[in-house]
Amino acid sequence: MREGVRKVEAHALHGAHFRYFDFLLVAFVVVLLLSNVIGAEKRSFVAVPGIGAWPFGAGILFFPISYLIDDVMTEVYGYARARRAIWTGFAALAFMALMEWTVVHLPVAPGWTGQAAYERVFGSGWRIILASMAAFFVGDFVESVTMAKLKIWSRGRRLWLRFWGSTIVGEGIDSLIFYPIAFLGMADWPANTMLEVMLSQFVLKVGWEVLLTPVTYAVVGWLKRREGVDVYDVGTNFTPFSADV
Template sequence: MNEILFLIHILLVILFLFVALRLGKNYLLVFAAILALIANLFVIKQIDLFTKTVTATDVFIIGAIFSQNLLQEYFGKEIAIKTIKITFFSMLFFLVMSKIHLLYIPSHLDTTHASFQNILSSSPRIIISSMVAFFLTQRLDIYFFSFLKKIFKAKYLPLRMGISSIVVQSIDTLLFSFLALWGIVDHIFDIILFSFIIKSLVIIFSASFMKLSKYFMKNENKNENENENEKIYE
């Protein structure tokens, strides 16, 4: 059952990704930031997938990276860098506000505080590790994706997105696992390996749809993309 839901989950994220692209770069920027936020919020829920226990956030993480790649592909490196800064600021604000929210003493009539406590009181080590890994790997993704765009002469978008995302996620998985989980969980290398396998499967499956992204571009955005591609070879 989880495997079927996982597939539907991927398809829905891809659908909303294309809708955001169609609406314009600001929508896609916000979409990327939202995906990163909910990935950090939902990371504490564990699910069984292909007989292994994993978190339910890999789809959101890959969706955020693909959103950033499409922003860079069609609107330029500057907007992709801006997206990282806005997303990181949003994550930091959410973290601080979550802690303040938990400090309020609940009313004797309140029945939700325990639930908020369970969801929002994640270990500071895990949260900080996630934010550090996100910021570093997203920056790396921008420069590596730009390098691949030059190598492939702005062709083969699905291949470029797939290669860039797999390389970056291998680093992200290692970085987050060692920063957040070292000394806490057993069999950390098994966790790293299976997490990377799941992310790679999501990337390969999702990247196959990215060729369709050009059909969701408005005409004025296509002109902006053509100007961006010309800059690559100047």
């Protein structure tokens, strides 16, 4: 155990205040919202030697950071506080969807010519909104639970295994939920394209996690030293339907 860092069970920290959790919470929500607004629908590609153009959703460049932050919160502060962050993000997504729908459907001022472009960017249909919220809710909770339980199982060792394992499970579920609900059957999203994008999104998400492993180790280690605790979710109630810490 690092000097100055206590190994504690999560229930022993009920109601405790941490110095840096709020910063992670804000970063988590900001990344979640911006990646859903800016990159949800755009399709891009990378040239892969021997394969050709490999399509991916543009949001993949930044959305996985929200899952990374979720993993860090679970590892450092325990599942209950990560669960509160997930509910905060879910509420923010719901409000963003309501705000988008409201402003898109407001009457257009005479002479303003930007409505079509505005609707294209912010007028996400009900399928994309539903898919985004469902995929986030299920995927993030599954990832956080997996992370917490792997920490108990591994007795706090092999941080890389916890991060990679939880990402494979959580991001896999996220992709399996989002793309079929959002795009299956749409004329400009043929099934083969949707499956290619879904697969590439999953591979890139996991790849991001692997590439950022040294950064993750540094951030987790720094936070544990600054907060002075190493939290284990022994005896934690893993229901998602609570906001208690």
